[in-house]
Amino acid sequence: MAPKRTTKNAGNGAGPQDETGGTVSKLINRRAFLGSAVALGGAALAGAPGTAGASPNLEGWPDSFGMLTDLTACVGCRSCERACNEWNGLPAPEQPFDEPGVFDEARRPTSRAYTVVNRYDGPADGGGPVYRKIQCNHCNEPACATACPAHAYFKTPEGAVKYDADLCFGCRYCMTACPFGVPAYSYESAFEPEIVKCTFCHDRVKEGRIPACAEACPAGALTFGKRSDLIKLARRRIESQPERYLDHIYGEREVGGTSWMYLSGVPFGDLGFPTDLPNYPLIENTKGFLSAVPTVLVVWPALFGMCYSALKRREEVAGEEQKKENDLG
Amino acid sequence: MKSMTLVSFLAGGALLLAMTAVPPTPASELGGPDTIELNQIEGSYQPVIFDHRRHAAEFAGSCGDCHHQHRGYEKLSCKRCHAIDKAQFKESVVRSFRPCGNCHGDYDPATPDVPGLKVAFHEVCFSCHKGMGDLGKTPAGCEQQCHTRK
Numbered sequence: 001m002a003p004k005r006t007t008k009n010a011g012n013g014a015g016p017q018d019e020t021g022g023t024v025s026k027l028i029n030r031r032a033f034l035g036s037a038v039a040l041g042g043a044a045l046a047g048a049p050g051t052a053g054a055s056p057n058l059e060g061w062p063d064s065f066g067m068l069t070d071l072t073a074c075v076g077c078r079s080c081e082r083a084c085n086e087w088n089g090l091p092a093p094e095q096p097f098d099e100p101g102v103f104d105e106a107r108r109p110t111s112r113a114y115t116v117v118n119r120y121d122g123p124a125d126g127g128g129p130v131y132r133k134i135q136c137n138h139c140n141e142p143a144c145a146t147a148c149p150a151h152a153y154f155k156t157p158e159g160a161v162k163y164d165a166d167l168c169f170g171c172r173y174c175m176t177a178c179p180f181g182v183p184a185y186s187y188e189s190a191f192e193p194e195i196v197k198c199t200f201c202h203d204r205v206k207e208g209r210i211p212a213c214a215e216a217c218p219a220g221a222l223t224f225g226k227r228s229d230l231i232k233l234a235r236r237r238i239e240s241q242p243e244r245y246l247d248h249i250y251g252e253r254e255v256g257g258t259s260w261m262y263l264s265g266v267p268f269g270d271l272g273f274p275t276d277l278p279n280y281p282l283i284e285n286t287k288g289f290l291s292a293v294p295t296v297l298v299v300w301p302a303l304f305g306m307c308y309s310a311l312k313r314r315e316e317v318a319g320e321e322q323k324k325e326n327d328l329g
Numbered sequence: 330m331k332s333m334t335l336v337s338f339l340a341g342g343a344l345l346l347a348m349t350a351v352p353p354t355p356a357s358e359l360g361g362p363d364t365i366e367l368n369q370i371e372g373s374y375q376p377v378i379f380d381h382r383r384h385a386a387e388f389a390g391s392c393g394d395c396h397h398q399h400r401g402y403e404k405l406s407c408k409r410c411h412a413i414d415k416a417q418f419k420e421s422v423v424r425s426f427r428p429c430g431n432c433h434g435d436y437d438p439a440t441p442d443v444p445g446l447k448v449a450f451h452e453v454c455f456s457c458h459k460g461m462g463d464l465g466k467t468p469a470g471c472e473q474q475c476h477t478r479k
Contacts, residue, residue: 065438077468100468128466210438219455219465220448225441233441 066227083216141281147177
C-alpha cells in the first residue's frame with residue numbers, strides 16, 4: 001500500500017534538481033558548491049527557511065489524473081454545475097441552472113455547490129464573454145492538508161485531495177490556507193458542520209469512470225486524463241493555435257502543480273485567478289519555521305533550565321558558605 | 330515583346346481559372362446521408378435534425394471541411410475512417426465514411442486528444458457557427474439555431 005500522505009511522497013525517489021532540470025551531482029562545480037554552502041550557512045544562521053530551489057522538485061504522484069480546462073471553449077452552459085449537483089446529491093439550487101441572472105455576480109463554491117461557473121468580460125476586440133469554472137484544484141502538495149492539524153486531508157494517488165469529516169474538528173485552517181479560497185463550511189449544519197469541497201469524483205474515478213462535470217460538458221472545455229498526458233495535449237494546443245491561447249498552462253507549476261489545469265486566451269489575472277502564487281508548494285514558506293519549533297520547545301527549555309539550575313546551585317553553595325562564615329564569625 | 334507578355338498573362342489567367350473552376354464534387358452526390366438525427370443531449374433538448382444534404386451542397390466546399398481528418402494538423406491514417414480496398418479505392422474513399430461514433434464514442438481518458446461524440450459534434454459545428462448570434466458564446470446561443478428545449 002502506497003503512503004497516503006503526499007508529503008511522504010514529496011521526494012519521490014528523485015534526487016535534488018537544479019533549475020535546468022539536471023541532477024546536482026552531474027552539474028555541480030566548485031562555484032555552485034561554495035555558493036550553496038554559503039546560502040545554506042546563511043539560512044542556518046538566520047534561522048530562515050531554505051529557498052525553494054534548495055528543495056527537491058515536486059513531481060506529484062506518478063500516473064495521477066488531472067483535468068484540462070479550456071477556458072476558450074467554455075460556453076457557460078453550466079452543465080457541469082448541474083451534473084455535479086446531481087451526482088453528489090446536493091440540494092437544489094436557489095435559481096435553476098439555466099437562469100442567466102446568476103452570472104451577474106461572482107460566485108464561489110459553497111457547501112451547496114462544489115463547483116460554480118463565473119462570467120468575465122472577454123477581450124476588448126470582441127469574441128464574447130469568458131467563463132471560468134471554479135472548484136478545488138487538487139494541488140499536488142495541498143496547503144489545506146499541510147494546515148490541517150487533524151490530518152483530515154490527504155492526496156490520493158489518483159489525484160483527488162480528499163477530506164475525512166470524521167477527523168475534522170472544525171478549525172477551518174484549511175479555508176485560510178487554500179490559495180484558491182475553495183473549501184467551504186456547512187455553517188447551516190448546527191450540530192455536525194463539515195468542510196465541503198469538490199472530490200474530483202474520486203468514487204467515479206476509482207470505478208474507471210470520468211468525473212461527472214467532464215462527462216456532462218458538451219463544448220470540450222473539460223478534458224480528463226493522466227496529468228502528464230494533459231500537459232502534452234495542452235502544449236500541442238498552444239503550439240497549433242498560438243493566436244487562440246496564451247503560452248501558459250495555469251496549474252502546471254503554480255504552488256508545485258495542481259491536478260486541474262487551465263488554458264486561456266486572456267490573462268489569468270483578468271479571470272480572478274491568483275497570479276502571485278509561487279511555483280513551489282506553499283509548505284515551503286513555513287517548513288523552516290515549523291522545523292524550528294521542536295528545537296525551540298525542547299532544546300531551549302533544556303538549555304536554559306540547565307543554566308538556571310547551575311546558577312541556582314552556585315547561589316545556594318555561595319549562600320551556604322556565607323552562612324558558615326557568619327556562624328563561625 | 331509586349332504581346333508575348335500579354336499572351337503569357339492570359340494563358341496564366343486561363344490556367345488559374347481552369348484550376349479553380351473545377352468544383353469539388355458535392356457531398357450530396359457522393360452518397361452521404363440526407364439528414365442525421367443527433368440525440369446526444371437527451372434529457373434537456375429535443376434531438377437535433379442535422380441537414381447533412383444542405384450543409385454538403387450549400388455550405389461545405391468539400392467533405393474535408395467538416396470531416397476533420399483532412400483539415401490539417403490531425404494526422405490520422407486513411408484506413409482509420411475509410412475501408413481501403415485496392416479495387417474499390419475511389420468508391421470507398423468517397424462513399425463509405427465510417428460513422429463519427431466509431432472513433433468518437435464514449436470518451437476514453439487514455440486518449441485525451443480524441444473527444445467523445447458529443448464534444449466532437451459541438452467542435453465541428455462551432456468551427457463555423459461560433460459567433461453567429463450568441464452561438465458558442467453564451468448559453469442563450471444553444472437554443473438560437475440548434476437545440477429546442479423539451
